[in-house]
Amino acid sequence: MTARRDELAAFLRAARERxxxxxxxxxALGRRRTPGLRRQEVAELAAVSIDWYVRLEQGRVGTPGSAVLDGIAAALLLSPAERVHLHLIARGEAPPQPHVPAPLSGSLRALLNGMPLLPAYVMDFRFDILACNAAASALFGPEFGHGRLSNTARMLFLEPEARETNLDWAAFSREMVGNLRVNQARHPDDPHLAELIAELRAASAEFAAWWDDQHVHERSRGTKRFRHATAGTLTVAYDMLAALDGSDQRLFVLTLADEPSERALRTLVTAHATALANAV
Incomplete structure (x- = not known):
């Protein structure tokens, strides 16, 4: 135990310093007595108290939880091999295997594509977009669901355009923080979810403040306003429908709240379909 405690302390110090x-x-404000991050900064990035983190470096916290260790691994930018090593020296066992989302069922995909005039997409508990229909691509653009636009939480907090186009950004984003806290409780050992939360805490002051106030919210429906570059302001209602097959997937569907918004969306969907047909 003493040897493992000393190894943990040395490993964490070395990781911080690089x-x-x-x-x-x-x-990077002020002079630093040692290179790299301070303990306070690691604690904030990993969403733990500074006292607890200091005790962890000293090997005085018993057996830490795997989700907390994953938050520290994300804060210290550890590689996959280094993450496993951290778990081994801190817990005495390798981290649990990450949750692998169930593949999108054929019936759910058929339902998604069977709504040609309603923007809809399927997400997992990390808010990763697993699939979207043509109406969603018409409304949000062809990059929606891919690359930097493949996770709706990252989009809301890290993409400036999302803040500008979502006219109810603060209320909608705060709901998402509360929903992420619910999902973390359901999947406490998922490393990718822990990395997402650590990333958003580090990159967004609003996310960090709302996360720290312990707000819990399971979003299922609501209304928001969306500013589109060509269609103008659209008022939409949203519903999040849970799949009952144990996959923890959600079908997110937008319906238009007024006739002008419905006409504008119909125009967007028609133009998108025409562009696709001409590209073939």
Missing amino acids: VRPEDVGLP
Whole structure:
């Protein structure tokens, strides 16, 4: 135990010293007695108290939870091999295998594509977009669901355009933070979810503040306003429908709240379909 405690302390110190503040989105203010991150900064990035983190470095916290260790691994930008090593020296066992989302069922995909005039997409508990229909692509653009636009939480907090186009950004984003806290409780050992939360805490002051106030919210329906570059302001109602097959997937459907919005969306969908047909 003593040897493992000493190894943990040495490993965490070395990992801290090689991460620069700017690597994790923090300002490099003032002179530092040692290179890399301070303990306080690691604690904030990993969403733990500074006292607890200091005790962890000293090997005085018993057996830490795997989700907490994954938050620290994300804060310290550890590689997959280093993450496993951290678990082994801190817990005495390898981390649990990450949750592998169930593949999108054929019936759910058919339902998605069977709504040609209603923008809809399927997400998992990490808010990763698993699939979207043509109406969603028409409304949000062809990149929606791919690359930097493949996770709706990242989009809301890290993409400036999302803040500008969502006219009810603050209320909608705060709901998402509360929903992420619910999902974390359901999947406490999922490393990708822990990495997402650590990333958003480091990159967004609003996310960090709302996360720290312990707000819990299971979003299922509501109304929001959306500003589109060509269609103008659209008022939409949204419903999040849970799949009952144990996959923890959600079907997110938008319906238009007024006739002008419905006409504008119909125009967008028609133009999108025409563009696709001409591209073939």
